[in-house]
Amino acid sequence: MIKIQNITATFGACKGVGNLSLDAAACERRYPVFGIRYSVTGYRPLVTAVYRLLLTGYWILVTGYWLPVAGYCLEANPSAGKFYARGDAKKPFFALTFDDGPGRITMDLLKLLDKYGVKASFFMLGSSVKTYPERALAVAKAGHLVCNHTYSHKNYFKLDKFPDKEKILDSEIVKAQTEIEKACGVRPVFLRMPNGYNGGWVSAVAAKNGYALVNWTYGSDWNKITPPPGQAAEAASSTKPAAPPPASNQEFGAGGGTAGGRSGGGVTEEKMTAEYLGNLKPGAILLLHDGGGKVKEKNLRIVEKLLIEARNKGLKAVRLDELPGIRQVTSGR
Numbered sequence: 438m439i440k441i442q443n444i445t446a447t448f449g450a451c452k453g454v455g456n457l458s459l460d461a462a463a464c465e466r467r468y469p470v471f472g473i474r475y476s477v478t479g480y481r482p483l484v485t486a487v488y489r490l491l492l493t494g495y496w497i498l499v500t501g502y503w504l505p506v507a508g509y510c511l512e513a514n515p516s517a518g519k520f521y522a523r524g525d526a527k528k529p530f531f532a533l534t535f536d537d538g539p540g541r542i543t544m545d546l547l548k549l550l551d552k553y554g555v556k557a558s559f560f561m562l563g564s565s566v567k568t569y570p571e572r573a574l575a576v577a578k579a580g581h582l583v584c585n586h587t588y589s590h591k592n593y594f595k596l597d598k599f600p601d602k603e604k605i606l607d608s609e610i611v612k613a614q615t616e617i618e619k620a621c622g623v624r625p626v627f628l629r630m631p632n633g634y635n636g637g638w639v640s641a642v643a644a645k646n647g648y649a650l651v652n653w654t655y656g657s658d659w660n661k662i663t664p665p666p667g668q669a670a671e672a673a674s675s676t677k678p679a680a681p682p683p684a685s686n687q688e689f690g691a692g693g694g695t696a697g698g699r700s701g702g703g704v705t706e707e708k709m710t711a712e713y714l715g716n717l718k719p720g721a722i723l724l725l726h727d728g729g730g731k732v733k734e735k736n737l738r739i740v741e742k743l744l745i746e747a748r749n750k751g752l753k754a755v756r757l758d759e760l761p762g763i764r765q766v767t768s769g770r
């Protein structure tokens with residue numbers, strides 16, 4: 438039996454697979470004059486041809502009137518079900534990714550990213566989006582990539598033994614997607630599993646929903662911070678699990694998904710920052726958090742130092758869909 442989701446259809450210079458959607462943020466950037474917001478999901482390759490034609494058109498004649506259709510930016514996901522954990526290490530780009538938000542520091546983070554003129558990727562929890570829909574929208578409007586991190590951050594290391602784990606994950610993905618689309622008008626194409634879980638069965642569920650899976654090359658901001666002598670401690674998340682397992686990156690071989698900076702008694706902020714800076718390399722996918730109950734302002738300081746260091750090293754922070762080595766999931770720009 439042919440799985441329609443995996444059929445690749447080619448129309449002119451464009452290639453697409455099922456699960457097409459229109460990226461409102463992309464539309465707004467591409468055609469700011471019209472600012473058309475549009476979202477379509479679940480279309481099959483047969484319909485792709487129609488939208489591909491619209492991609493090149495700025496006006497079409499409909500019922501005697503010229504209507505602007507410039508906002509039709511097609512999103513196809515030829516990487517659905519694939520797993521990525523790093524970009525191309527030979528190109529001077531890296532990606533900043535923020536998980537579990539929107540949350541307490543999201544708006545400050547947006548200001549900081551804007552100050553340095555860079556775009557990042559936000560793996561949002563559906564439950565956080567429901568709490569802060571206006572913050573989620575602000576992320577999308579600022580041109581950052583909105584991604585799915587499931588609805589409620591269940592522990593799939595524990596759920597792994599459940600017979601209905603696929604159903605649970607499927608529902609978590611869809612619920613988060615629904616909240617994200619409601620708040621931002623964007624249908625994400627990247628999924629990051631809670632805790633970086635990458636059991637083999639996940640790919641099929643991700644593919645069914647049109648998602649590529651992305652882990653990270655380095656992250657440690659959840660580790661306990663040891664205050665310098667005489668200073669108040671900054672609470673650190675204790676809910677994060679141990680380091681996720683090594684990623685099985687289909688594009689670049691095994692790698693990624695590492696967590697560092699961990700030691701029994703925690704680390705100082707300086708050491709944590711130094712470890713992030715040490716992992717700032719071409720193709721890196723760095724993980725920090727802008728959501729979660731215990732996220733603190735230290736993440737803002739770490740991000741700023743990373744951006745300054747990136748500038749010194751000649752590295753550019755880009756969205757995951759612009760990171761070389763992650764197969765392009767966006768064909769409309």
Ligand SMILES: [Zn+2]
Pocket residue numbers: 536537586590631632
């Ligand atoms: Zn998370």
